[in-house]
Amino acid sequence: xxxxxxxxxxxxxxxxxxxxxxxxxxxxxxxxxxxxxxxxxxxxxxxxxxxxxxxxxxxxxxxxxxxxxxxxxxxxxxxxxxxxxxxxxxxxxxxxxxxxxxxxxxxxxxxxxxxxxxxxxxxxxxxxxxxxxxxxxxxxxxxxxxxxxxxxxxxxxxxxxxxxxxxxxxxxxxxxxxxxxxxxxxxxxxxxxxxxxxxxxxxxxxxxxxxxxxxxxxxxxxxxxxxxxxxxxxxxxxxxxxxxxxxxxxxxxxxxxxxxxxxxxxxxxxxxxxxxxxxxxxxxxxxxxxxxxxxxxxxxxxxxxxxxxxxxxxxxxxxxxxxxxxxxxxxxxxxxxxxxxxxxxxxxxxxxxxxxxxx
Numbered sequence: 001x002x003x004x005x006x007x008x009x010x011x012x013x014x015x016x017x018x019x020x021x022x023x024x025x026x027x028x029x030x031x032x033x034x035x036x037x038x039x040x041x042x043x044x045x046x047x048x049x050x051x052x053x054x055x056x057x058x059x060x061x062x063x064x065x066x067x068x069x070x071x072x073x074x075x076x077x078x079x080x081x082x083x084x085x086x087x088x089x090x091x092x093x094x095x096x097x098x099x100x101x102x103x104x105x106x107x108x109x110x111x112x113x114x115x116x117x118x119x120x121x122x123x124x125x126x127x128x129x130x131x132x133x134x135x136x137x138x139x140x141x142x143x144x145x146x147x148x149x150x151x152x153x154x155x156x157x158x159x160x161x162x163x164x165x166x167x168x169x170x171x172x173x174x175x176x177x178x179x180x181x182x183x184x185x186x187x188x189x190x191x192x193x194x195x196x197x198x199x200x201x202x203x204x205x206x207x208x209x210x211x212x213x214x215x216x217x218x219x220x221x222x223x224x225x226x227x228x229x230x231x232x233x234x235x236x237x238x239x240x241x242x243x244x245x246x247x248x249x250x251x252x253x254x255x256x257x258x259x260x261x262x263x264x265x266x267x268x269x270x271x272x273x274x275x276x277x278x279x280x281x282x283x284x285x286x287x288x289x290x291x292x293x294x295x296x297x298x299x300x301x302x303x304x305x306x307x308x309x310x311x312x313x314x315x316x317x318x319x320x321x322x323x324x325x326x327x328x329x330x331x332x333x334x335x336x337x338x339x340x341x342x343x344x345x346x347x348x349x350x351x352x353x354x355x356x357x358x359x
Contacts, residue, residue, distance in 0.1 A: 033063055036059075040075075040078050046199055049166040050090075052089040052090075082136070083136070084134075086173075090170070097193060097342030100335060104334070108328070109125055121305070121309050133182075134182070138161060142156075144157060153308065156185040157187070157305075158185070159185055159187075162192075163190070185262065186304060187297030187300065188267055188269065189259050191255065192257075192258070196248075197251070199250070202247045206246070213355065215355075225348070227244045242344060252282060254283060256279070257287065258278045261275050261293060261297045277292065279291075282336065287332060295326060302324060
């Protein structure tokens with residue numbers, strides 16, 4: 001297990017890991033496993049997401065098995081999916097920046113779904129579970145489940161994905177696979193977080209290099225942040241931007257939302273019609289269309305839940321559900337504050353990784 005193997009996997013100890021996992025791989029598949037495991041075992045602050053192509057189902061299964069066996073020892077907590085038809089393995093490492101909008105939406109939907117729903121109907125919100133009949137793990141999946149002696153159903157309601165430091169096309173491809181596997185899903189939300197410009201390491205002999213690289217030890221997070229000065233460290237003054245020693249360590253450029261809801265046919269994210277809304281949270285807030293579309297999707301969720309309750313719990317009084325006023329009430333200011341914390345965390349992680357890298 002990784003717990004017994006210091007550092008990243010090597011060809012030698014990978015063989016031992018695979019033996020422990022009770023499997024045999026050829027040289028090519030062994031190499032693909034090694035690449036995926038190295039990405040997880042040596043997290044790079046500049047690379048939150050990776051795609052591995054031409055990955056067989058056997059390789060995906062072994063990587064999944066090894067991750068599960070060694071979950072508590074991993075330096076990062078990955079979220080991984082397998083697009084079986086395309087033979088692509090996707091791995092996300094879930095930084096604070098990536099998780100901030102997910103946690104915000106998760107809290108809203110949990111409050112919305114709390115109460116009102118009679119047994120044996122259950123709504124579940126997960127951030128680490130595969131969609132039914134797929135090998136894909138969405139950032140958030142909300143489903144309605146019923147399991148009784150006379151009735152069984154698992155129905156998708158909402159899928160949420162976030163893209164940060166990630167090619168948007170790859171996330172859209174993942175969403176298309178999710179919809180193909182769950183064509184009944186009622187709403188899909190995509191959050192796209194982009195930096196102002198691609199991150200670059202400090203150049204040799206730059207002010208940052210001369211000031212920070214020559215120090216005898218790596219600074220703590222608090223010590224590093226103190227170099228910004230009191231004004232820049234405040235939430236309002238930082239403005240989602242950390243620059244220290246004339247070097248930009250992280251600078252958010254935009255936060256955009258896309259929302260699709262289902263019509264008579266499964267959601268098609270290639271269509272830009274009345275079932276799709278987009279908006280911007282940063283740099284300029286324009287979220288009215290997004291707020292309205294999410295609220296429409298929540299009404300559809302409530303109607304679907306009421307229908308399932310009537311079918312699954314015959315005789316149940318669902319008037320409480322039907323009469324509930326649905327309102328989407330986000331706190332976008334709070335999300336912006338959470339993203340600001342994410343900027344500070346990523347800035348320090350990049351500094352820490354750069355300082356401890358080979359000269």
